[in-house]
Amino acid sequence: MDRASIVHENFLRRVAAGDLPEGAPPSGQLSAPAAVSIFRSQCLSRALDRQSRAMQKAGQGFYTIGSSGHEGMAAVAAALRPEDTAFLHYRDAAFQIARSAQVPGQSPAWDILLSFASSSEDPISGGRHKVLGSKVLNIPPQTSTIASHLPKAVGAAYAVGAARRHRPEHAEFADDSLVFCSFGDASANHSTAQGAFNTAQWTSYQSVPLPLLFVCEDNGIGISTKTPKGWIAASFAHRPGLKYFSCDGLDIFDTFRVAQAAAHYVRTCRKPAFLHIRTVRLYGHAGADVPTTYLPKAEVEAEEANDPLLHSVRLLDQSGALDPASALGIYNDTCARVARVADEAVTRPRLKTASDVMASLIPPRRACRPTNGPSAERRAATFGADIKAMAEPQIMSRLINWALTDLMLEHGEIVMMGEDVGRKGGVYGVTQKLQARFGADRMIDTLLDEQSILGLAIGMAQNGFIPMPEIQFLAYLHNAEDQLRGEAATLPFFSDGQYSNPMVLRIAGLGYQKGFGGHFHNDNSVAVLRDIPGLILACPSNGADAARMLRECVRLAREEQRLVVFLEPIALYPMRDLHAEKDGGWMNFYPDVSESIALGKVGITGKGDDLAIVSFGNGTYLSHQAEPELAKAGIAARIIDIRWLSPLPKKALTQAVKGAKNILVVDETRHSGGVAEALVAHFHEVTDVPLARLTAQDSFIATGPAYAATMPSKESIIAAARALVEGAK
Template sequence: MDRAEIVHENFLRRVGAGDLPALSVLTAKQAGLDHAALLTLFRAQVISRQLDRVARRLQAEGQGFYTIGSSGHEGVAAVASALRPTDPAFLHYRDGAFQVARAQQVPGQDPIWDMLLSFTASVEDPISGGRHKVLGSKALSIPPQTSTIASHLPKAVGAAYSIGLMRRSPPPMPEYAPDAIAFCSFGDASMNHSTAQGALNCAGWTSWQGAPLPLLFLCEDNGIGISVKSPEGWVSAVLQSRPGLRYFSCNGFDPVETYATAREAADWVRHLRKPAILHMSCVRLYGHAGPDVEAAYRPMAEIEAGEAHDPLLYSAARLIAEGVATKTDILELYQSVFDETSSKGQEAVKRPKLSSAADVMTSIIPPKREVARVNGPDPDARAASFGPSDMRALEAPQPMNKLINLGLSDLMLHFPEIVMAGEDIGRKGGVYGITKGLQSRFGAHRMIDSLLDEQSILGLSLGLAQNGYIPMPEIQFLAYLHNAEDQLRGEAATLSFFSNGQFTNPMVLRIAGLGYQKGFGGHFHNDNSLAVLRDIPGIIIGCPSNGYDAVLMYREAIRLAREEARVVVMIEPIALYPMRDLQEAGDCGWMRSYPGPEARAPLGQVGITGTGTDLAIVTYGNGCYLSHQAMAELGEGVRVIDLRWIAPLAEEALLKAVEGCDRILIVDECRRTGGQAEALATLFGERLDVPVAREVAQDSFIATGPAYGVTMPSKASIVAAAERMLRR
């Protein structure tokens, strides 16, 4: 027999023989559990266990697709019982018993059937629609998680922050109650991941400063991560050393002790609005997953010692000791749940599956949502907020940095649910002054000076977004995004996909980036690669080339986030922030005026300068500026097309924009490999019959000093490339 069957037989034998573990002196009554509640809790644990057993059988039959089970972690059912079903819960992947226990708190739920539909990848799976086996439920306030490395912890911190923020600045459509607490769970091995450490640090850092953060962490310590043991005492030492976090611990085998400690911890968090950690001991049964053969890396004596601490045995001992149920009652309940689960499993395999690419991809883009229309900023309020200097700036041409600043001010006046967060964006106004003055206008609660951790910045924003806010986080430099890209790929972009559009996290992410900063910072501050963003399904990427377009695009970005729940990434070309002149000093050829209140740049629209038909230059960002410089030498036969929106590519608009042109030159400041030019050349090659050439950056990092620009396109190289094409 495999280990699952051995654990099963051990349970039957030991309950039947009364060979049950010793319990603490704490009684259910003292913990606040009556007999009915204790029996309900045990039933949740048994359901979770039998789901694990049936999942393994379904996989063996080729009908099930997930066997990372919750066996040994059933103590989390007691934690769920100590919380409210409206408390948002971001769950560890072994928390099946938590979801079952919470489902028992909400009328109309059938956790056995729902989870079997997930195991069998049915389109009727109520959380993911058959796309993935994930714990999650809209009705139970459990967003689905995609990660096994605790990447959901940063957004749990954000969700807790959003609850604390509600009392001061409530969003128009909140998801959580003002007195809710956020809950998140993770394993002892995942605790060592930088994402978990960053989230614990961010929570403590926030609490240390007195900001409300009602968050309960649960570390489920089974002592091993796949095959690597946690060193003795390591987990408790790490968790207890965290400043700003209250530490609780419990024996996760005993449901009464776990419930009592979890309730104490939850009440502490809810009352004081401060974060806490509950450290729960447990055991991993059956190995890591179905195909895992534990005996290959663990001594059999160690495996059997763990199986002797089966939490269901402790719960059975509780039921008997408290006079809630007899041995016969327990075994009958255990068998009846298995019979029900097995029967429903055979029905679940017959339910329809996803069958086409279109079906799978339907939920990548969230559904549009109804939002209340709001009027623009009151003129008097605007004048009072902006002050005389900025009111005058609205009337005269300005460089991009100033126009973005004015545009962000207008948006924050217009939409009080916008919250910005980032390193140095508040008091300093950002490294380049883009957010200067906004904290004094809108307050530190809406202009958050974050700690220096990109994972925490994005996690904070994901949590805010799930509670009705429109976050606008800032990543200080494009190269720094790589520290946190999984918060976009693994969390932000997948939430709608894995929840079948039921959960969303709209946001507008601002990133200062791209090349051409003269002699500053090398590749850390001159990063000319967007490949990490371009391959993420569903996100929108914009890159303005001038201040006027930037304002229009930010208005559209906020509309997309607010009305369509989209994740939008805006890349701001640093080198163009202060740009005033185009051809010669003092010509002010790249300055723009502030646009009227109704104007915006819709997604799918491109910018066109010139009407020439000899050559179309297709570009964006700094390339657009350089191409406009080149136009003066190339003559009237050239037109410049500004992509504006890099993803998704506005294919039809681009094809229309180059219509009638004899040649196409793609100017891409990103690298030859992985740059936008690859997709553009493919589009034009597949759809048109005209010569296409690329003028792109080399596959190189950027140097510091005078050589900063030699690996990227320049005015001269664009002119040369255009003339080569025109001579053909």
């Protein structure tokens, strides 16, 4: 027999024989009805685990990582409230089932079996993955995460405190709620988890409200790698700003008592706590995993002898809540009921087409209160002397600053966060004065950790805020890109559009900075952003466009719940001149607050038919520098600014190049994996005119005089354009 069958048969035999494991007597305030309800949840979780394996063997189920050994989490759920947001470890089916018992009208067996069967009727993911989760139960779905959900749990907890000061329009939580986040002992060692713990401690140390309960389910092993005995307690028992609790997850009375105490501490003190729960792992890591291939059989059997359901039967009997025969009856009845329900669940429809699968990549629109913007008096009081400066053309960085000011005046749920964004006003001064204008609770100076910055934003976004986090430099994003890919972008996909993380992430990036940085401060790779389904990537080339596009980005986040990245070309922040010193050719007036540039609308300068130059960011600026020289050479050109790098505005681009005899793509990103690859492929599909691309080399960027040597220049654009046009004649 496999280990699941062995554990099942052992339970039947030992309960019938009264052969129950030894342990401490029941303690605490867990009532008899509550204890029996917890046991029922444990039995259902166990029965579902066994059924998932039967379904997979029959080709009717597709995921078997289970919760067996972790059923004590049902007692933790009983100690919390249904309105407490719960980010669950993938072994927490018992938690979800027990929470279902707290909310009328729930059918956890049916819901979870639909998930096992990948049915499109699965109420959380719509058949896209086997995930725990429920909108009604305040359990956002998590995939098989290795700690990647911890940073956003910190952000969600921060949002609870922040909402007391600025309650956003779409907040859906009580003021005294807490955030629950569980994970395994192996995941606690992940750098992402350690960053989240540190951020929680850093926040708590400064007495900033953070009602967050971390729960480490310690079964002593991560797949096949043992966690050193005592490591979790030694590592977490004495951390500053993080109160430590521990309990025996095999004992539902002890677990309920300690979880109640931990929750009370978090809820009343508004500080984070760490609850360390002893568990065992039954059946191995997942269905295909055979634990006896890497563990001694005797050790596996010793864990099985400590089956938490056997301990629960003993405790229920000792407390007088339920005798063993009745407990065995509940277990058998539950197994039989799950088998009957599974027979129906496997007949339910599944996703079939690509459009079915992709239907939830883009979250649904949501109703938002109308806004007429701030009054003239409020704008004047906020902007001060800057109102007078708006009568003159300005550089990009200043226009972005003014656009952010107007947006924060109009939308009180906008919160900005990042390293140095507040007091300093950003590395390049883009956010200067904003903390003085709106306060430190809306302009949050964070610790230096990109994962924590994005986690803060994701958690706050899920709780109704419109975060505008900042990553100082594009290269720094690579420390944290999974927070976008694995968390923010996937949440609507795996929740069938029920959850989302609307935000506008500002990143200073691209190349051409003179005498500063090298490859860490000049990064011309955006492939990782363009590869994320559902993410919008915007990149302005001038200040007026930047202001108008920012307004559209905030609208997309606020009304359409979109995940947006706004890539700001660092080299263009201070750019004043275009062709000659002091010509002011690249400065702009601040556009009226009513003006915006819609998603997918490209910019077109000129009407020349000889050549269409398609570019973005610095490439657009350089193409404008090249255009007079091309005109002297008899080449009439038009310049098309893409603006929206993902998804590419294909219809607008096709229309923009119509009538052009040649198309030159100027791309400051790399030759391999750069934006030009997609642009040339698109134009090849929709036109038959000669095409060429000018890109950066496949290289990192150097510091010093060679700062632009690997990227397009005015001269190389002119040369490439002449070669294309003259070669086509």
